[in-house]
Amino acid sequence: MMCSNGNDADQPSAPHAAGKRVVFHAAGLTKVYQMGEVQVQALRGVDLDLYDGELVVLLGPSGSGKSTLLNILGGLDSATSGTVYYLDHNLVQTTERELTRYRRHHVGFVFQFYNLIPSLTALENVAVVTEIAARPMRPQDALALVGLSERLNHFPAQLSGGEQQRVAIARAIAKNPDVLLCDEPTGALDSSTGVVVLEALQQVNQKLGTTTAVITHNASIGQMADRVIHLADGRISEVQVNASKVAPRELSW
Amino acid sequence: MKAIDRKLWRELWAMRLQALAIAMVIVSGVSIFIMSLSTLDSLYETRESYYRQHHFAEVFASLKRAPLSLVKRIEELHGVGADVVVRPAGARRDVAGAPLGGYASPHHPEAVNLPPRVPRRATPRRPRGRWSSPSPRDRRR
Numbered sequence: 552m553m554c555s556n557g558n559d560a561d562q563p564s565a566p567h568a569a570g571k572r573v574v575f576h577a578a579g580l581t582k583v584y585q586m587g588e589v590q591v592q593a594l595r596g597v598d599l600d601l602y603d604g605e606l607v608v609l610l611g612p613s614g615s616g617k618s619t620l621l622n623i624l625g626g627l628d629s630a631t632s633g634t635v636y637y638l639d640h641n642l643v644q645t646t647e648r649e650l651t652r653y654r655r656h657h658v659g660f661v662f663q664f665y666n667l668i669p670s671l672t673a674l675e676n677v678a679v680v681t682e683i684a685a686r687p688m689r690p691q692d693a694l695a696l697v698g699l700s701e702r703l704n705h706f707p708a709q710l711s712g713g714e715q716q717r718v719a720i721a722r723a724i725a726k727n728p729d730v731l732l733c734d735e736p737t738g739a740l741d742s743s744t745g746v747v748v749l750e751a752l753q754q755v756n757q758k759l760g761t762t763t764a765v766i767t768h769n770a771s772i773g774q775m776a777d778r779v780i781h782l783a784d785g786r787i788s789e790v791q792v793n794a795s796k797v798a799p800r801e802l803s804w
Numbered sequence: 805m806k807a808i809d810r811k812l813w814r815e816l817w818a819m820r821l822q823a824l825a826i827a828m829v830i831v832s833g834v835s836i837f838i839m840s841l842s843t844l845d846s847l848y849e850t851r852e853s854y855y856r857q858h859h860f861a862e863v864f865a866s867l868k869r870a871p872l873s874l875v876k877r878i879e880e881l882h883g884v885g886a887d888v889v890v891r892p893a894g895a896r897r898d899v900a901g902a903p904l905g906g907y908a909s910p911h912h913p914e915a916v917n918l919p920p921r922v923p924r925r926a927t928p929r930r931p932r933g934r935w936s937s938p939s940p941r942d943r944r945r
Contacts, residue, residue, distance in 0.1 A: 670814040671807055678807040 659723030
């Protein structure tokens with residue numbers, strides 16, 4: 552889908568030491584937002600590897616750089632300096648057109664607010680994506696994966712918040728993305744609804760093997776991940792590897 | 805039908821009243837525009853018709869002396885032809901403030917010398933009064 556820029560010097564070695572392929576490799580990543588005369592440093596040199604099929608939780612307070620990092624990994628934003636590789640494609644030295652193709656073919660996004668189209672049913676909201684995707688799954692299958700087989704023909708206004716978020720997840724996974732990036736997917740939901748959404752994300756991760764990164768403020772959600780990456784003040788402060796993962800149903804907050 | 809097309813039609817249906825109102829405004833605007841053009845066209849046509857009926861020339865050229873035989877040559881020019889109006893040189897006399905022919909107010913009479921061979925269509929309009937002629941036979945009302 553994307554063209555390699557031919558710069559092999561900074562490319563990650565794959566597979567990595569644990570035997571898994573590196574999907575994302577970021578090194579020395581910085582991001583500075585210029586707000587008039589004020590400079591806001593969102594990222595201050597982030598080094599990060601994400602591996603194929605793993606579920607990672609990015610944890611940190613507001614303003615720690617979680618969303619900025621996720622946006623750069625997803626091709627929604629560009630880094631000020633440093634390198635980011637998706638497989639062997641450099642996301643920093645690429646054109647806007649290539650970034651668009653990268654997002655379209657490789658990345659699924661889930662945001663805190665569901666961004667569903669109100670005039671389309673759940674099935675049609677997913678079909679909007681599958682009609683333009685290169686190798687999509689059936690919209691019905693995507694919705695079945697998140698437990699919404701009985702709600703195919705309901706409009707967003709007829710669905711609860713949790714159901715709407717699950718439609719958003721189904722829409723993100725329906726194109727069979729290689730990576731799923733979720734920015735506070737449970738942020739607007741109560742805990743019981745949030746658990747249902749997290750179960751949907753876990754289903755996708757386990758059944759499809761989609762590399763999944765989830766941003767959250769909620770530390771307990773980290774227990775369901777393979778790794779928890781803590782961010783603070785634009786830097787990775789700690790990486791925690793979970794020896795055993797907890798099922799979303801057992802989480803509470 | 806694609807999902808994105810369904811979105812278009814559903815949202816259009818949901819705002820059908822607004823769409824209808826917008827369409828009516830557009831139709832009204834276009835109608836007024838067409839009516840304005842028609843009125844303008846009609847006014848031009850009326851003016852042209854009036855000028856044609858009263859032999860009002862579109863081009864005026866003044867010269868001191870030219871033979872009447874020139875009229876025939878000018879009329880032979882493409883697009884000029886039959887509409888050539890020759891107004892021979894006349895003697896204009898302003899007699900401001902002088903009573904004339906029973907009129908109480910001041911007048912600016914103009915005397916025009918019309919040679920007998922000038923076609924009738926080439927003569928100036930005579931709202932009222934009579935033509936002066938040396939022969940009573942030629943007097944017309």
